[in-house]
Amino acid sequence: MLMIEDLQVELAGKIILRHIDLEIKPGETHVLFGPNGSGKTSLLMTIMGYPQYRIVGGKIIFKGVDITNSPINERAKLGIGMSYQRPPTIHGLKTRQMVQLCSGNKEELSVEDLARRVNFVDFLERDVNAGFSGGEIKRSELLQLMAQNADLMLFDEPESGVDLENIALVGNTIARLLQKDGDGIGAKTRLQYRRERTKMGLIITHTGHILDYVIVDKGQLLYDGVLSCSTNPREIFKCITEVGYEECVRCTLENR
Amino acid sequence: MYSRESLKEKAAKAVDKRAGIGPDINLDEFEATPVDHEYLSDDQLKSIPEIEKERLVMSGVDVLERERGGTYFQKDTAVVHCKSKQDGVEIIPIQTALEQYEWIHDYYWKLASVDTDKYTASAEMNLHNGYVIRALPGARTIYPIQACLYLDKQGIQQNVHNIIIAEEGSELHVITGCATSPHLTKGVHIGVSEFYIKKNAKLSFTMIHNWAEDMVVRPRSVAQVEEGGLFLNNYISMKPVRTLQMYPTTHLVGDNAVARLYSIVVGSPGSEYDVGGRVYLKKPGTRAEVVARTISNGGRIISRGHLIGEVPDIKAHLECKGLILKGGLIYAVPELEGHADGVEMSHEAAVGKIAQEEIFYLMSRGLSEEEATSTIVRGFLSVDIPGLPPQLKAEIDKAVELSEKDVM
Ligand SMILES: Nc1ncnc2c1ncn2[C@@H]1O[C@H](COP(=O)(O)OP(=O)(O)OP(=O)(O)O)[C@@H](O)[C@H]1O
Numbered sequence: 294m295l296m297i298e299d300l301q302v303e304l305a306g307k308i309i310l311r312h313i314d315l316e317i318k319p320g321e322t323h324v325l326f327g328p329n330g331s332g333k334t335s336l337l338m339t340i341m342g343y344p345q346y347r348i349v350g351g352k353i354i355f356k357g358v359d360i361t362n363s364p365i366n367e368r369a370k371l372g373i374g375m376s377y378q379r380p381p382t383i384h385g386l387k388t389r390q391m392v393q394l395c396s397g398n399k400e401e402l403s404v405e406d407l408a409r410r411v412n413f414v415d416f417l418e419r420d421v422n423a424g425f426s427g428g429e430i431k432r433s434e435l436l437q438l439m440a441q442n443a444d445l446m447l448f449d450e451p452e453s454g455v456d457l458e459n460i461a462l463v464g465n466t467i468a469r470l471l472q473k474d475g476d477g478i479g480a481k482t483r484l485q486y487r488r489e490r491t492k493m494g495l496i497i498t499h500t501g502h503i504l505d506y507v508i509v510d511k512g513q514l515l516y517d518g519v520l521s522c523s524t525n526p527r528e529i530f531k532c533i534t535e536v537g538y539e540e541c542v543r544c545t546l547e548n549r
Numbered sequence: 550m551y552s553r554e555s556l557k558e559k560a561a562k563a564v565d566k567r568a569g570i571g572p573d574i575n576l577d578e579f580e581a582t583p584v585d586h587e588y589l590s591d592d593q594l595k596s597i598p599e600i601e602k603e604r605l606v607m608s609g610v611d612v613l614e615r616e617r618g619g620t621y622f623q624k625d626t627a628v629v630h631c632k633s634k635q636d637g638v639e640i641i642p643i644q645t646a647l648e649q650y651e652w653i654h655d656y657y658w659k660l661a662s663v664d665t666d667k668y669t670a671s672a673e674m675n676l677h678n679g680y681v682i683r684a685l686p687g688a689r690t691i692y693p694i695q696a697c698l699y700l701d702k703q704g705i706q707q708n709v710h711n712i713i714i715a716e717e718g719s720e721l722h723v724i725t726g727c728a729t730s731p732h733l734t735k736g737v738h739i740g741v742s743e744f745y746i747k748k749n750a751k752l753s754f755t756m757i758h759n760w761a762e763d764m765v766v767r768p769r770s771v772a773q774v775e776e777g778g779l780f781l782n783n784y785i786s787m788k789p790v791r792t793l794q795m796y797p798t799t800h801l802v803g804d805n806a807v808a809r810l811y812s813i814v815v816g817s818p819g820s821e822y823d824v825g826g827r828v829y830l831k832k833p834g835t836r837a838e839v840v841a842r843t844i845s846n847g848g849r850i851i852s853r854g855h856l857i858g859e860v861p862d863i864k865a866h867l868e869c870k871g872l873i874l875k876g877g878l879i880y881a882v883p884e885l886e887g888h889a890d891g892v893e894m895s896h897e898a899a900v901g902k903i904a905q906e907e908i909f910y911l912m913s914r915g916l917s918e919e920e921a922t923s924t925i926v927r928g929f930l931s932v933d934i935p936g937l938p939p940q941l942k943a944e945i946d947k948a949v950e951l952s953e954k955d956v957m
């Protein structure tokens with residue numbers, strides 16, 4: 294479980310997140326909406342532990358551990374992973390090596406098998422993110438997350454810039470990572486599968502396309518440094534489309 | 550017999566001549582008198598003390614000669630082992646060659662000038678030894694030849710002259726290590742090298758240096774590549790040294806000749822490096838690439854590169870990248886000289902520190918800060934070298950890996 298209480302975050306001397314309350318229970322996936330510059334990426338980076346996002350108030354609890362001041366790698370070890378919007382290039386580090394590192398250098402890991410699932414085998418010998426196109430970056434990030442096997446996965450606009458053919462691939466891969474696909478069902482009943490689901494997700498989206506592939510439990514709207522929540526992500530998306538962010542915040546608040 | 554008198558005369562006039570660049574060294578501080586060491590049989594070579602073996606392994610030299618086509622091993626001033634295991638490849642101590650073979654005089658001091666500076670002069674006035682490695686026409690070696698120049702006696706001056714000849718259509722790989730005994734701290738190594746890559750021949754020359762804190766090193770090398778020839782030169786030096794200065798020069802004298810020079814240098818505190826690569830492109834279709842990766846963790850590194858395009862239709866690229874990890878200085882000096890229409894020359898130089906963002910990215914995949922840093926540094930130091938046999942690539946990776954802990 295991820296619990297964020299009254300979080301306040303400062304970036305470069307400016308408060309960008311004023312008051313954030315967020316609770317993601319095991320097995321739950323939320324989508325995060327919000328206008329450009331509203332601080333969505335900042336929220337994810339803060340959860341991941343990037344020190345330039347200075348926490349000036351509130352706390353973050355993950356799996357019962359207060360991680361408000363933990364370094365990035367401790368959070369990763371605890372099971373938080375992220376798919377970045379604009380990850381840096383690391384020269385001389387092959388994507389294959391990166392995937393291996395993500396898995397904690399598991400001997401039995403077959404990088405090829407994982408890569409095949411996101412159509413990325415041809416990129417394994419290339420330096421991480423070096424010259425990757427927008428869509429290729431997304432697949433590379435997903436591949437790394439697959440190897441990492443995190444429990445809470447933060448996706449920063451995973452479908453932006455992805456072409457029509459790859460969108461299904463990306464969507465289904467995320468669903469699988471979050472145990473939101475049908476594959477794991479087998480002999481179990483759907484209910485059982487849902488109960489046993491443990492993976493948590495927080496997905497930033499502008500387009501809402503991801504909702505076509507992943508059954509999302511809640512929608513969050515970030516506006517003016519504050520999160521407002523609606524139980525139905527489709528509803529909130531529809532509302533943004535029809536009346537805009539500001540109006541939508543007002544109506545979700547009223548409907549609480 | 551050919552007379553070396555005129556060379557000696559020329560050298561005598563240059564014994565006090567300072568080098569154009571690099572700190573001046575008073576060679577009188579060192580002892581150049583020959584030191585005897587017993588010749589080692591194959592079995593004796595295999596059973597040299599572990600501690601020496603380790604030093605050799607770090608420089609890419611395997612005393613068991615696994616996957617090696619031959620060995621030249623010189624300790625201080627004496628040749629302690631020399632043999633070729635491969636048909637078509639000759640390995641001869643240069644003193645022997647000078648005594649016995651007339652042909653060596655077509656090569657000896659024909660590319661490098663004996664009066665370049667006091668170091669070349671000293672190498673001629675008081676030549677200890679060195680290797681001549683020659684691949685006969687059409688010979689294609691499978692395994693690299695290994696050569697080791699080892700310093701054992703404290704305060705010694707080692708004067709070496711090496712000649713490598715890749716005859717027409719041959720392919721030759723040489724890995725050469727320079728190392729010092731664990732107890733040696735002070736000494737000077739002067740190494741003159743002349744490389745002849747003939748028509749359609751290929752030579753890869755990989756040099757790994759492992760010096761000591763108070764070592765002075767002055768290599769002087771010149772290469773010449775004929776039509777269709779390829780010269781691959783890799784250089785690695787990651788251990789401390791007092792001062793190392795070299796500016797190896799390559800002349801591409803035949804159509805379509807190619808030179809690729811790669812170097813990795815790490816400057817520790819107290820170390821002073823002045824290193825570079827210079828390539829003259831003298832015929833149409835010639836290509837050159839000079840790639841340098843330098844890291845300073847407190848040392849001073851001057852990283853030079855100089856490309857001279859003399860005719861049209863040549864292509865050359867220079868890349869100097871430096872990383873400052875723990876202070877020190879990296880001074881990149883890239884120079885391009887185009888003397889004709891239609892030359893295509895470029896350079897890329899960058900000096901900086903590791904980007905925080907990259908460290909955080911790796912940390913978010915579960916690596917500690919130290920692991921992330923070393924992963925990035927390793928990536929920085931890993932350059933793809935097209936045409937290098939996998940074993941040699943592995944030797945380079947190993948050398949980098951073994952020295953890595955000194956870097957962080
Ligand atoms: N280094 C920085 N210095 C100053 N301001 C910054 C810095 N980085 C980000 N910001 C600002 O912080 C605010 C929040 O940015 P953030 O990237 O979190 O927005 P976002 O909601 O993810 O936007 P988008 O939808 O465009 O991705 C923006 O106004 C941005 O310009």
Ligand SMILES: [Mg+2]
Nearest residue numbers: 333334378449
């Ligand atoms: Mg963003």
